[in-house]
Amino acid sequence: xxQVTQSPEALRLQEGESSSLNCSYTVSGLRGLxxxxxxxxxxxxxxxxxxxxxxxxxxxxxxxxxxxxxxxLHITAPKPEDSATYLCAVQVxxxxxxxGTASKLTFGTGTRLQVTx
Amino acid sequence: DTEVTQTxxxxxxxxxxxxxxxxxxxxxxxxxYWYKQKxxxxxxxxxxxxxxxxxxxxxxxxxxxxxxxxxxxxxxxLHALQPExxxxxxxxxxxxxxxxxxxxxxxxxxxxxxxx
Numbered sequence: 001x002x003q004v005t006q007s008p009e010a011l012r013l014q015e016g017e018s019s020s021l022n023c024s025y026t027v028s029g030l031r032g033l034x035x036x037x038x039x040x041x042x043x044x045x046x047x048x049x050x051x052x053x054x055x056x057x058x059x060x061x062x063x064x065x066x067x068x069x070x071x072x073l074h075i076t077a078p079k080p081e082d083s084a085t086y087l088c089a090v091q092v093x094x095x096x097x098x099x100g101t102a103s104k105l106t107f108g109t110g111t112r113l114q115v116t117x
Numbered sequence: 118d119t120e121v122t123q124t125x126x127x128x129x130x131x132x133x134x135x136x137x138x139x140x141x142x143x144x145x146x147x148x149x150y151w152y153k154q155k156x157x158x159x160x161x162x163x164x165x166x167x168x169x170x171x172x173x174x175x176x177x178x179x180x181x182x183x184x185x186x187x188x189x190x191x192x193x194x195l196h197a198l199q200p201e202x203x204x205x206x207x208x209x210x211x212x213x214x215x216x217x218x219x220x221x222x223x224x225x226x227x228x229x230x231x232x233x
Contacts, residue, residue, distance in 0.1 A: 049221055091220055
C-alpha cells in the first residue's frame with residue numbers, strides 16, 4: 001500500500017530561523033511528488049513538482065529536494081507570512097485514468113508551520 | 118491564469134435540503150476533481166472526471182452526486198446529507214497529456230459546508 005508520511009507534525013520557528021520539513025514515501029513506483037501550501041480555510045496552493053531523485057526546485061525562501069525515499073522542503077530565513085500547513089502528495093506509476101489526463105494523488109498529513117517574530 | 122473558482126464560499130444546509138456546489142476553470146484542463154477535507158486532515162479524493170466522463174468514484178455515498186456539464190464546469194449535488202458531511206469541499210483541475218508538466222492539480226478556494 002502506498003504511504004506518505006510527513007514530519008514533524010507541527011513546527012514553530014522564529015523569524016529568520018531556517019529549517020526543513022520532511023516527506024517520506026513508500027510507493028510502488030513514483031511518478032511525481034508535489035508540494036502544496038495551505039492556509040486555514042483555503043484550498044491548497046501548488047508550490048513544486050519533483051519527478052526524479054536529485055531534482056531540486058526553488059521559489060523565494062523555499063527549496064524542495066527529492067531522493068528515492070523522501071523529499072525535503074527547506075525554508076530559509078522564514079517570515080511570519082510563511083506560516084501555513086505544508087502538504088506533500090505523491091502520484092504513483094500506473095495511477096493514470098483512462099486517457100491519462102487524470103491521476104490520483106496520495107497526500108501526507110501535513111506539517112503545520114508557525115513562524116513568529 | 119491558474120485559477121479555479123468555487124461557489125458558494127460557505128453553505129449551511131439542513132439534512133433534508135438539496136443544494137449544489139459549483140466549480141469552474143478556464144485553463145483548458147480536461148481533468149477535474151472533487152475532494153473533501155476535514156479539519157487538520159489532508160484532502161480526500163471523492164470523484165475524478167476525465168474528458169467529462171466520471172473516471173473515479175472513491176466509494177462515495179450516493180447522497181453526493183457529481184456532474185460535469187462541460188470541460189470547464191463541475192458540480193456536486195448534495196441531498197439528504199448528514200452532520201458528519203460537514204467539511205471543506207475542494208475542486209481541482211489538471212491538464213491533459215502524459216508530459217511531466219501535465220500532472221499538477223490546481224485547487225480552488227473551497228466551499229465550507231455545514232450540515233445541521
